Amino acid sequence: MTQPDDRKQAVLPSPLQTLLLGDLDRNSPKNHLPSLHSLALQVQHNLQYMHSWTDLRIHTHSPITNQPLPRPLLSGLPPLRLYVHPDEQIELLKQADRQRIANKEAGGGSNALVIKPDPEYEWILPTRLSEKWTLRRLADVFGAISMVPPEGDSAMVNNHGQANRWRSTKRIVMATADTDSTIVYYIIHDGVVKPRPN
């Protein structure tokens, strides 16, 4: 029972698997474990194709100290603003309300409050659910990242001429991957930051 060579494999490797294998072949990471590197790739893949993020990049070195990061981090741009600080939300609502009144006086225009803050670059920390973490390691991660990812800095300046003044504490999106490849995302702020009034 020999099989012809050109026969299709019973189970094709998933696109994610091909991506991971291909990447590891191309550039074997020097500073981090391959498992951490492929985790970053997995999260990048999920963000790109499931949540439509763009401009995703893997960072192996800290933009502040240029030392190797505790693990590879990602940065990227979500399609919509991911986080609005409660105080910023109040200001945006006031702006939108003024806009609505102006529209009404001009005649026509919808009567709805339109709040569309521009998306901002975010840091992403890839983790696995099976891992144990400590406050020290979390603090190390925060110590190594900048307020806004490096490429975000220039983009912000280009768009508005100034960074968002409400972004005053560091934040990182913790991506936690389970073994069934489910990934959940939680925002971690550095410090005591009041919650959003959802």
Next chain:
Amino acid sequence: MAPVAEPFPISHITGRYLLFDIDAISHARREHNICGVLVGTIPNLSQQNVFLGVPLELMPEEARVLIEQGHAYLVDEAEAHQTGFAQMKREDRLAYLQTLDQQGLERAKVIQERKEERSEKVLREKGLVPMKQESSCVAPSETSESTSTPSLGIGISNKESTAELSLFGRPSDPPKPVALPETKLEAQFITPTTSYPPLAPRSVNSSLPLPKVAQNYPLFRYLHSMRYFSMPGLRFGCHYSVYPGDPLRFHSHFLATGIGWDEEFDLLDIVGGGRLGTGVKKAYLIGGEDSDKATQNASGDAPNEESVRAFSIEWAGL
């Protein structure tokens, strides 16, 4: 609310930290953002646990914060009572017993008066005149018409009333004064509800060790230094629910859990806490003291808040 002199005493009884003085309780809440939990109930109605009163039980963290900042001091009540009463002077003791007797007598008098009022009322309803002990009997000629006749006539048929008339003679007969059984006034036994007085106010320099606290204390101290109010967080599965102002006026902002700097935690706890917090419009907060920085700053006796790091966690909504 009477002004409270600082430092005020915190009673340490069987491992609990209690405030018995209502002024101290409101002072701690108003000035120092310390809420505690009211635990007092009525001794003979102890099932009633919805409306609780003094004493106020403080978490060890709350007691420690107050003591560390010099607003309060700790008193071992068992010891204070034993020595306090043992060293009491004989005259003081007698004077105190006398005041207790006096109070008991007053109480007995009030009870006696109430009793008399009641029986007088009952007798009046029956159409009888109670015999007053101090005042002389009311003149029979005056009361005869006004009190006896109407009450006798009510609801009684003619036949019966004639029968009664024959029995009692003339209807205008004055009612006979009824003598109440006379009782000798005996002092009630009073169980005193306070120990201060009779005991003298406790001295500040009876120094007890600071309350023992778990490793979540640095986070509590840190949040307290930022003027947050903390309440026990059991109902949200955390150590403290943290309020931006008085819990009677604000919803809580954070579900805080204090952990050690190198204590390992599961990411599932972060996910669960973050998810629960976001579901109830709060943020999950973890924090602890950087042990390296804490030892660096250990030279200064005041605890340093810069060594504490906290992280707020919210669901990203992805």
